[in-house]
Amino acid sequence: MRLALQGAALGHAESLMSGAYAPLTGFMSRADAFAVAANGTLADGTPWPAPVTLAGDTGDTADAGDQVELSDPEGAPVALLTVTEHWDGFLAGPLTPLRPVSYGAFLSLRRTPAEVALPAGSIAVLADRPLLTDDLLSLDTSEASRLLVMVPAIDGQEALVRAVRAGVAELTGPAELVVIPLPDPTLAEVVARNYGAARLIRLRRTETVVTAEKLLAAGARIPAEIASAAVAEQLRQVHPPKDRRGLVIFFTGLSGSGKSTVARGVVDRLHERGGRTVTMLDGDVVRRMLSQGLTFSRADRDLNIRRIGFVAAEVARHGGIAVCAPIAPYAATRAEVRAMVTGAGGELLLIHVSTPLEVCEARDRKGLYAKARAGLIPEFTGISDPYEAPTDANLTLDTSTMSEQAAITAVLTLLDSHSQ
Ligand SMILES: Nc1ncnc2c1ncn2[C@@H]1O[C@H](COP(=O)(O)OS(=O)(=O)O)[C@@H](OP(=O)(O)O)[C@H]1O
Ligand SMILES: Nc1ncnc2c1ncn2[C@@H]1O[C@H](COP(=O)(O)OP(=O)(O)O)[C@@H](O)[C@H]1O
Helix, strand or coil: CEEECCHHHHHHHHHHHHCCCCCCCEECCHHHHHHHHHHCECCCCCECCCCCCCECCCCCCCCCCCEEEEECCCCCEEEEEECCEEECCEEEEEEEECCCCCCCCCHHHCCCHHHHCCCCCCEEEECCCCCCHHHHHHHHCCCCCCEEEEEECCCCCHHHHHHHHHHHCCCCCCEEEEEECCCCHHHHHHHHHHCCCCCEEECCCCHHHHHHHHHHHCCCCCCCCCCCHHHHHHHHHHCCCHHHCCEEEEEEECCCCCHHHHHHHHHHHHHHHCCCCEEEEEHHHHHHHCCCCCCCCHHHHHHHHHHHHHHHHHHHHCCCEEEEECCCCCHHHHHHHHHHHHHCCCEEEEEEECCCHHHHHHHCCCCHHHHHHCCCCCCCECCCECCCCCCCCCEEECCCCCCHHHHHHHHHHHHHHHCC
C-alpha cells in the first residue's frame, strides 16, 4: 500500500525520522493521541504538546501488521510505515526511513539534529518571521555558545527562509541556520530540545514588526533601524506591497445566482485597468477542463473545489489574481481553499452571491431547475442537495435587489479597499 504525503503529514514524517520529535518515532496511536488531548502527555506520561497523527486514506484498509510506503508529493518513497493500529481513520506506527527527503528548496539547510550536533549551552530561536534589526541586536548579545536559528517551512516558504538567512549573515556570534518542517508551532520546544538547545526563544510581534509590515504594505522604504538593507530587500519579497499580492476572488452561491455574470464583469474591468494578471476559473469551464467526469456527489464536489483551490493558490503564489465562480456548497471545503491560498501567501476574498432560490429558479437560465424539480437531475443544489451559506463572507451580494453593474462595482470597491 502507498500513501503520498504533503504539507503537515510530510513535515511530521520528516521530524519523526530525523529525531526532532524524540522520544516519538512514529505516528500516534489512539491511546497517545487521546492522552495528549486529555493531559498534554503521551500515554506513558511523557509531556507532549500536540497530536502527531496521520490520516490514513490509502484507498485500501490498512490494518495492524501492514506496511504502507509513504512518499513525498512527487511520489518518491520517503518511509515505510509499519501499521500498529488503524483508529478513527488514522494510521499509527513507527517509520523506517527509505530515502532522505529530496523534495523542496533549501535541502542543504534541512539538517537533522545529528548533523547539526549543537554544543552544550546553545539556545534556539524560532524564526517564524524575518529577523529585524532589534532581533539581531538582542540575539547577538546572548551568552549562548551557539545560536540555532530554526525556520519553520513546510510549503513554499522560500522567501521567509531567504529573509531569515540574510539576517543570520549579520549576526557576529556563532549561529546555525536550519529549516525545519514544523506543521504545529506548539512542537517547537520539543524540536529545539532535540537539537540540543537548552531553551527556545520565540519572536514577539513587536511594534517594530507592525511598523515594518505597514511600510511594506505601502511599498515604502524600510529604514536601517528596522531592518538592514539586505534583510529589507528580502522582506519586500515576503511582504510585497498590497497591490501586488496574490489575490483570489472566490464567488459562491446557488446555480443562477449571478456568480458567472458578476465574476465576468469583474474580470473585464480588471483587464481594462491592466497591471495585474487575471485568471478566470468559472464553475462550468472548470467542470469541462479540470473536472470532467466528476459527479455532483459531496465527494466529487469537494474534489472539484479543491482543484479550483489548488490552481487559484498557485496563481496567488505568483502574485496574480484568480477569480473563481463555482457553487462551492460546503463551508469546510471553502475553508480549505482559504487555507491553501493564505498558505501560498495570497489573500482570499469570499463573495457570497445570496440571490434567493426562488429568483434563481425563476431565472432558470439553463432549464436545470425545472429538470431538478421534475426529478430528472438528482442532487441539485438548493432543491435536493444542501447549500451551506457562508458566515465568513467578505461581501454578500443579492442580485435580485441590485443591478449587475452595482454588484460588479461593489466587488471592485472591496478589492480596492484591500489593496491599500
Ligand atoms: N446536481 C447539480 N447541482 C448543481 N449544479 C449542477 C448540477 N448538475 C449540473 N449542474 C450545473 O453545474 C454547475 C455547478 O458546477 P460547480 O462545479 O460550480 O458545482 S460545485 O461547486 O462542484 O458544487 C451549475 O452551473 P452554474 O449555474 O454556473 O452554477 C449547473 O449548471
Ligand atoms: N443583477 C444581476 N446580476 C447578475 N445576474 C443577473 C442580474 N439580474 C439578472 N441576472 C441574470 O441571472 C443569470 C445569472 O446566471 P449566471 O451568472 O450564470 O449565474 P451562476 O453563475 O451563479 O449560475 C444571468 O442570466 C443574468 O443575466
